[in-house]
Amino acid sequence: xxxxxxxxxxxxxxxxxxxxxxxxxxxxxxxxxxxxxxxxxxxxxxxxxxxxxxxxxxxxxxxxxxxxxxxxxxxxxxxxxxxxxxxxxxxxxxxxxxxxxxxxxxxxxxxxxxxxxxxxxxxxxxxxxxxxxxxxxxxxxxxxxxxxxxxxxxxxxxxxxxxxxxxxxxxxxxxxxxxxxxxxxxxxxxxxxxxxxxxxxxxxxxxxxxxxxxxxxxxxxxxxxxxxxxxxxxxxxxxxxxxxxxxxxxxxxxxxxxxxxxxxxxxxxxxxxxxxxxxxxxxxxxxxxxxxxxxxxxxxxxxxxxxxxxxxxxxxxxxxxxxxxxxxxxxxxxxxxxxxxxxxxxxxxxxxxxxxxxxxxxxxxxxxxxxxxxxxxxxxxxxx
Amino acid sequence: xxxxxxxxxxxxxxxxxxxxxxxxxxxxxxxxxxxxxxxxxxxxxxxxxxxxxxxxxxxxxxxxxxxxxxxxxxxxxxxxxxxxxxxxxxxxxxxxxxxxxxxxxxxxxxxxxxxxxxxxxxxxxxxxxxxxxxxxxxxxxxxxxxxxxxxxxxxxxxxxxxxxxxxxxxxxxxxxxxxxxxxxxxxxxxxxxxxxxxxxxxxxxxxxxxxxxxxxxxxxxxxxxxxxxxxxxxxxxxxxxxxxxxxxxxxxxxxxxxxxxxxxxxxxxxxxxxxxxxxxxxxxxxxxxxxxxxxxxxxxxxxxxxxxxxxxxxxxxxxxxxxxxxxxxxxxxxxxxxxxxxxxxxxxxxxxxxx
Ligand SMILES: Cc1cc2nc3c(=O)[nH]c(=O)nc-3n(C[C@H](O)[C@H](O)[C@H](O)COP(=O)(O)OP(=O)(O)OC[C@H]3O[C@@H](n4cnc5c(N)ncnc54)[C@H](O)[C@@H]3O)c2cc1C
Numbered sequence: 103x104x105x106x107x108x109x110x111x112x113x114x115x116x117x118x119x120x121x122x123x124x125x126x127x128x129x130x131x132x133x134x135x136x137x138x139x140x141x142x143x144x145x146x147x148x149x150x151x152x153x154x155x156x157x158x159x160x161x162x163x164x165x166x167x168x169x170x171x172x173x174x175x176x177x178x179x180x181x182x183x184x185x186x187x188x189x190x191x192x193x194x195x196x197x198x199x200x201x202x203x204x205x206x207x208x209x210x211x212x213x214x215x216x217x218x219x220x221x222x223x224x225x226x227x228x229x230x231x232x233x234x235x236x237x238x239x240x241x242x243x244x245x246x247x248x249x250x251x252x253x254x255x256x257x258x259x260x261x262x263x264x265x266x267x268x269x270x271x272x273x274x275x276x277x278x279x280x281x282x283x284x285x286x287x288x289x290x291x292x293x294x295x296x297x298x299x300x301x302x303x304x305x306x307x308x309x310x311x312x313x314x315x316x317x318x319x320x321x322x323x324x325x326x327x328x329x330x331x332x333x334x335x336x337x338x339x340x341x342x343x344x345x346x347x348x349x350x351x352x353x354x355x356x357x358x359x360x361x362x363x364x365x366x367x368x369x370x371x372x373x374x375x376x377x378x379x380x381x382x383x384x385x386x387x388x389x390x391x392x393x394x395x396x397x398x399x400x401x402x403x404x405x406x407x408x409x410x411x412x413x414x415x416x417x418x419x420x421x422x423x424x425x426x427x428x429x430x431x432x433x434x435x436x437x438x439x440x441x442x443x444x445x446x447x448x449x450x451x452x453x454x455x456x457x458x459x460x461x462x463x464x465x466x467x468x469x470x471x472x473x474x475x476x477x478x479x480x481x482x483x484x485x486x
Numbered sequence: 487x488x489x490x491x492x493x494x495x496x497x498x499x500x501x502x503x504x505x506x507x508x509x510x511x512x513x514x515x516x517x518x519x520x521x522x523x524x525x526x527x528x529x530x531x532x533x534x535x536x537x538x539x540x541x542x543x544x545x546x547x548x549x550x551x552x553x554x555x556x557x558x559x560x561x562x563x564x565x566x567x568x569x570x571x572x573x574x575x576x577x578x579x580x581x582x583x584x585x586x587x588x589x590x591x592x593x594x595x596x597x598x599x600x601x602x603x604x605x606x607x608x609x610x611x612x613x614x615x616x617x618x619x620x621x622x623x624x625x626x627x628x629x630x631x632x633x634x635x636x637x638x639x640x641x642x643x644x645x646x647x648x649x650x651x652x653x654x655x656x657x658x659x660x661x662x663x664x665x666x667x668x669x670x671x672x673x674x675x676x677x678x679x680x681x682x683x684x685x686x687x688x689x690x691x692x693x694x695x696x697x698x699x700x701x702x703x704x705x706x707x708x709x710x711x712x713x714x715x716x717x718x719x720x721x722x723x724x725x726x727x728x729x730x731x732x733x734x735x736x737x738x739x740x741x742x743x744x745x746x747x748x749x750x751x752x753x754x755x756x757x758x759x760x761x762x763x764x765x766x767x768x769x770x771x772x773x774x775x776x777x778x779x780x781x782x783x784x785x786x787x788x789x790x791x792x793x794x795x796x797x798x799x800x801x802x803x804x805x806x807x808x809x810x811x812x813x814x815x816x817x818x819x820x821x822x823x824x825x826x827x828x829x830x831x832x833x834x835x836x837x838x839x840x841x
Contacts, residue, residue, distance in 0.1 A: 108748070372831075395743075
């Protein structure tokens with residue numbers, strides 16, 4: 103690794119004021135009943151009305167050029183906004199993927215037409231994307247995907263299926279990683295491409311897969327001779343692996359890898375403060391120290407991304423350490439405040455507890471498993 | 487990093503690489519004073535970085551000072567560098583000169599001397615425990631009580647009785663006794679005793695956070711090198727999944743410690759409860775356990791021999807994590823602060839945006 107040192111970011115007065123504005127907006131919305139505070143909302147909190155509302159406020163696609171509906175704000179300001187949404191437990195899942203990675207992918211690799219067509223709609227909070235990577239037989243070993251597209255006049259014919267696709271039942275599009283030429287045993291990463299699949303196109307079938315709670319969450323998506331026009335290829339044919347990996351840096355290092363269970367931690371601390379429970383607060387302080395340190399790391403990566411630096415390995419570290427932290431919160435909380443976790447519980451604590459415990463197993467899987475990411479980190483440090 | 491800082495870091499790194507070697511550290515742990523290293527740092531004006539020039543320092547800011555202290559940790563430098571730099575800076579702020587010899591300080595709870603003004607001058611009595619490097623230092627900075635008031639005083643150590651005590655890393659942590667020792671001249675600076683003690687303990691804790699992060703970088707380097715060189719079952723160790731998991735953990739703990747350290751330095755401001763320092767201290771101490779454990783695990787047998795240098799760094803982690811308050815103490819301080827501010831939410835506090 104080039105360096106173990108991440109930049110530090112000192113937020114400016116204006117940035118702090120901006121943070122407070124966003125926070126106040128969220129408080130008002132919660133008070134109005136626009137949403138109910140929940141854990142793990144970036145993959146599970148769906149509200150079209152809310153997504154449109156924040157789109158209208160200019161809080162989606164914030165860093166993008168104005169000509170595409172963006173606000174040309176900094177990555178750090180976007181970081182502030184995403185943090186505030188997660189800390190507030192607001193429903194942001196619908197637009198999350200499009201804002202976080204599909205939009206930036208178009209900006210980096212898309213055609214002018216794609217940028218003009220997709221970005222303004224995403225920024226308005228009315229166009230939603232899913233991630234089409236995993237397949238029934240390709241999970242960690244992503245390069246083995248077998249969904250394939252064959253050239254035809256004016257476009258490509260897509261066949262195969264994707265699975266675990268979060269939110270596909272709500273999304274308009276999926277960026278789909280597929281084979282556009284046969285597997286080359288000497289270069290496993292060659293011959294892959296990224297296509298924008300319109301999920302309402304003929305030949306696309308979306309079959310919900312219930313999450314372990316029984317709630318709809320992810321899906322299996324089948325493609326039967328789906329026609330993808332040439333202008334819906336992202337970047338270059340054959341360059342899908344490299345493009346996809348660049349997306350992952352955005353995907354892995356954000357505050358959503360730290361704060362999925364923050365509403366529970368916050369609620370627990372409020373209870374301890376009210377009861378003047380010193381023992382509880384001591385345990386909570388250890389969690390706060392971890393969270394503060396992870397946040398320092400994650401903000402440092404955001405700064406590096408803004409400066410166009412290579413962050414692959416550190417992003418993988420943030421993801422692993424952050425998700426292990428989020429996962430640990432309910433396990434520590436349950437020993438400090440005993441309760442019966444209930445998804446429909448009367449108290450927020452019972453509900454946050456149930457949400458956290460039931461969602462926790464996915465934290466260290468989605469976006470690449472801990473084991474795979476640790477492998478990437480280890481190889482990175484040995485090779486440098 | 488500023489060009490200036492980059493240069494200082496480069497120069498210091500090279501000095502330590504040459505002069506803070508396994509052998510020098512061994513000798514120091516066996517009681518020898520590392521004069522050669524001190525002399526080079528003194529001549530390069532690195533012992534007074536972060537002390538304004540008009541106060542006899544070499545200039546530079548706090549950040550520069552801590553970048554030197556980081557390297558002292560990384561190379562386990564067997565000299566009181568963090569103590570001297572911090573003492574010089576604090577003395578400078580009080581308008582006192584400090585010379586170019588090693589200085590130490592002692593502000594642990596209960597460590598204080600009393601001073602009586604007599605015809606022979608100032609007569610000093612008292613015991614200071616756990617004083618870093620006292621046997622090799624010229625002066626110790628401490629709190630003195632005189633006629634019911636608190637003062638900061640720089641006491642020459644030559645007349646003191648010094649009982650040699652070492653921490654588990656073989657670094658001097660001596661007991662210093664002044665038994666009615668008269669000094670003709672003693673510069674006394676009146677201060678708010680409690681506030682000053684807190685300030686010094688904060689600086690001390692920050693210095694240990696920084697040195698620990700430095701030591702972790704070295705431990706990581708040693709570990710990466712070892713698993714890339716040694717083979718078992720016909721493969722390099724780093725090819726094994728289980729070893730990769732250790733390496734990833736080592737890297738993660740090191741990176742997060744350095745990030746916590748840098749953010750604590752950036753947030754350091756005097757005279758307030760230091761949330762960032764507390765969090766950094768607690769988290770870096772947690773990392774110390776994990777880093778030492780994983781590093782020893784991948785080094786296996788060779789790493790627990792005296793011959794190998796790994797222990798010089800892991801023992802320092804285990805020693806330094808206890809100094810200037812371990813995590814229990816910093817957790818208690820944080821809890822007190824949380825209870826004193828019941829209306830401030832943790833998120834507002836962490837983002838420094840209270841309404
Ligand atoms: C809540 C949730 C949402 C998701 N959303 C999406 C989505 O929107 N889009 C999408 O494309 N995917 C999504 N995924 C899929 C996710 O990316 C995969 O589950 C993940 O990559 C692992 O693949 P797998 O489930 O096939 O497990 P496998 O790859 O079969 O792994 C099984 C176990 O073996 C371990 N393992 C596998 N290979 C190795 C190796 N080489 N070394 C060491 N250990 C190994 C893994 O770490 C794991 O512990 C989601 C998953 C979850 C849980």
